[in-house]
Amino acid sequence: MTYQVLARKWRPKAFDQLVGQPHVVTALANALDTGRLHHAYLFTGTRGVGKTTLARILAKAINCETGVSSRPCGKCRACTDIDSGRFVDMLEVDAATNTKVDEMRELLDTAQYMPVSGRYKVYIIDEVHMLSRHAFNSMLKTLEEPPEHVKFILATTDPQRLPVTVLSRCLQFNLKALPPLALAGHLKRVLDAEGIPFEDAALAMLARAAAGSVRDSLSLTDQAIAFGSGKVMASQVADMLGAVGGDLVWPLLEAIASADGAGALAEAERISERGLSCDQALQDIAGILHRVAMAQHGAQLAPDEPDTARIAALASRLDAGRVQVMYQVAVLGRRDLPLAPDEIAGFGMAVMRMLSFGTTASGEPLPVRGAPAVPAPRGEAGPAPSVARNPAPVAREPAPAVREPAPVAREAAPVAESAAPAAAAIAFDGDWTAFVDRQNFSGMAGLLARYGELDSFEGNHLQLAVPEAHRMYAEKSYQEKLKAELAPRFGAGFRLSVRVGPTNGKSVAAVRGVEAQKRLDGATAALESDPFVRDLVEGMGAQVVPSSIRPAGDREPESNENRRGKP
Ligand SMILES: Nc1ncnc2c1ncn2[C@@H]1O[C@H](COP(=O)(O)OP(=O)(O)OP(=O)(O)O)[C@@H](O)[C@H]1O
Ligand SMILES: [Mg+2]
Ligand SMILES: [Zn+2]
Incomplete structure (x- = not known):
């Protein structure tokens, strides 16, 4: 036959x-x-x-x-x-x-x-x-x-x-290239009709590798059948595609998102130990980050793809600007692999760069935990700002408004839960600045929280004041976001109102702002001379926008807007 x-x-x-x-x-x-x-x-x-x-x-x-x-x-x-x-x-x-x-x-x-x-x-x-x-x-x-x-x-x-x-x-x-979901569905029908056993995850991988082409999806499936001796199984397809496989790349990305330096480096080591190609790993990371960025900019996530929940979780945990930088690091990392002392070193460096550049979803600099190769935690460094720990150095044109991750992404993974597991336990004792400092408010909620100053707190009614210059953070959408974050912490009957007008300069933003300004000049100079940043600038036409540079340890959230992707 x-x-x-x-x-x-x-x-x-x-x-x-x-x-x-x-x-x-x-x-x-x-x-x-x-x-x-x-x-x-x-x-x-x-x-x-x-x-x-x-x-x-x-x-x-x-x-x-x-x-x-x-x-x-x-x-x-x-x-x-x-x-x-x-x-x-x-x-x-x-x-x-x-x-x-x-x-x-x-x-x-x-x-x-x-x-x-x-x-x-x-x-x-x-x-x-x-x-x-x-x-x-x-x-x-x-x-x-x-x-x-x-x-x-x-x-x-x-x-x-x-x-x-x-x-x-x-x-x-x-004629349009087909989305992975449509391709996977087609493969499923074909294999069912052919009586060939398969795993859904394998089809999702094949569909993605086919990059929109029905013919390629079927040819790859032919190969997978041969490779798997008549079955199409995820682990074999991963091997066949030379893919590192979700099992390995995901924990790495998740560790990076949690600013877990030691964890990330351990995962990176695991990947190289498995003898998998570092080039492929970086490519997979770039592929995932692309999907994360898409989700952050409102693209619909297909609900029944195996990775959807993870993509959504990363989309809500990672700052959009940071995703862009990490993507560039992955792409440039591939380019530089042949120049590295060895592949594994090149891969490790790329991972450390991903750890070092960027902020958490709430716009705070990453406190990198226990990674031997990255600088010590914030606050312990000397007066000279450490370039490696500075947040996102690549700046895009300032976006007019903060763009929140797609609703899909948010539903699938509530921001507060992953970012601040202990948040609910923290009580509010009337000191708003200290309270905000301990919380992990993200995105729009974070901006209002940081620019807001406590007016009064009576009968579970919290009133904040925002200075005229930052009137936009008092807008309804910001209030709603912050209220949603606060309600579970404050309990039944909680009310939030925001006034725009005179303030005392005691907001988190105002307090941090003074300290930040002092260190900014030093940081700018150091950043601009960093070879990696020069690479980004020269290789990608990126620009270092001075207002987006923040010295390590700074919490000034205003530049958060600059780091968000364009709508
Ligand atoms: N829209 C589709 N629906 C179902 N199967 C398709 C579709 N497009 C392509 N295929 C599958 O891919 C094979 C090749 O398709 P086809 O020759 O029509 O592609 P093409 O667009 O002409 O590509 P090329 O540009 O390479 O000529 C078909 O035999 C079929 O199995
Ligand atoms: Mg043709
Ligand atoms: Zn006929």
Whole structure:
């Protein structure tokens, strides 16, 4: 028995078998069912998303012996011949190998003859962007005034390279790369039908590795089946993909998010001990951070992917700006691996950089715990600011408003719980500054808490005052966020109100601000001369924005806004 590769065996034969592309399918089906045929179609999209497949289904739809419709019978001579690539009136050309003008002319010369057995002569020109300019020109004449019995179906991954004259004569459809969830779902259906055992996590990995291509997802699955001797199991797929595997990278990222330096370095060691590629580990980390950033900027997380909850948790624990920096560190770390004394050292350095640059979700500098290779905890260092411990040095343009992580992310992982497990136990004794200092308020709640000054606290009614200059932190959305954080700590009947007006300069922000300013100049100078920062600046066009620099130990939360991603 010969094994037919899945991608060929599972080429959709009808519109309703296509995965994704609903916009294209609907438009085409409507046009076919109402008899509105165009003489030239252009399918664009990345590799393996269904361009050729759609072209063939369309060819059937217009040539099926039962009539033109969106539901070709699939049984008549025309349908079966098209399916098997034997239909005399369908000419499939791969422009990548037939770029010459003569070949094109020869082909188009045949357009004048009537179809032999079908209703229409169909020219499918794949990779049409590869045609030479002359070949395009000779095609143009036919495209302009095609005989009634001729239909063109062009396909390309690179529509930008098509002359406008060609584009303007075609009805264009853009096929989309498929989201991992759709690919995993497709793989599940295929493997179920094939009777091949699998684990969902394995399919999720394969789907992600396929990067949007259905064909690639099926080819990788073929490999996985061979690799796993007839089964598709997560651990084997991880090995096959050379992936470090979630089990190893996740604890590392989680340790970094908790500012657990010792833990992170131990995890990094575990990864290298397992003999896994450091390059792959950094790539996986970058991949995860990309998804975290997406979640922070409002992208929907697919609910049933295995990693969703973890992504959401990281999205709410890590400051958006920090995620950006960590991502850059991972990407640059890969680039620098060959230059490192050895791979493991290069990987370790990247991990330490991720630990060193950034803040917690509440905008505080990271207190790095017990990592031998990173500087001592804050407050113990001498007067010279330590560059390595400074928070996010890469600054983007200041964002106009604080962007909160996506609601999805928040629901899945309440911020306060992961960041401050002991918070609920702390009682409020009337000293707001000290209270805020001990809490781990994040994001908008943190800003209001730090800029707010205690006006009064009576009958479980807390009144804060915010100076005119920071009026925005008194806005309703900030109040609601802080109230949600405080309510569980203050108990039943808790009320919060915020006044804008004169204050005494006793807010956490004001108190810390004075100390911070003193150390800022030193920090800026040190930061700008740091080779890694120079790398970020030169390699990525990043800019060090002075207002975003904070010396180690500083808690001034205002620059938190700068570190948040743009909305
Ligand atoms: N949307 C889809 N739904 C289901 N299967 C698909 C889809 N797109 C691609 N496939 C699978 O991938 C295989 C290749 O698809 P197809 O040849 O249509 O891709 P393509 O977009 O033309 O790619 P290329 O740019 O490489 O030519 C098909 O045989 C099928 O198994
Ligand atoms: Mg194709
Ligand atoms: Zn038919």
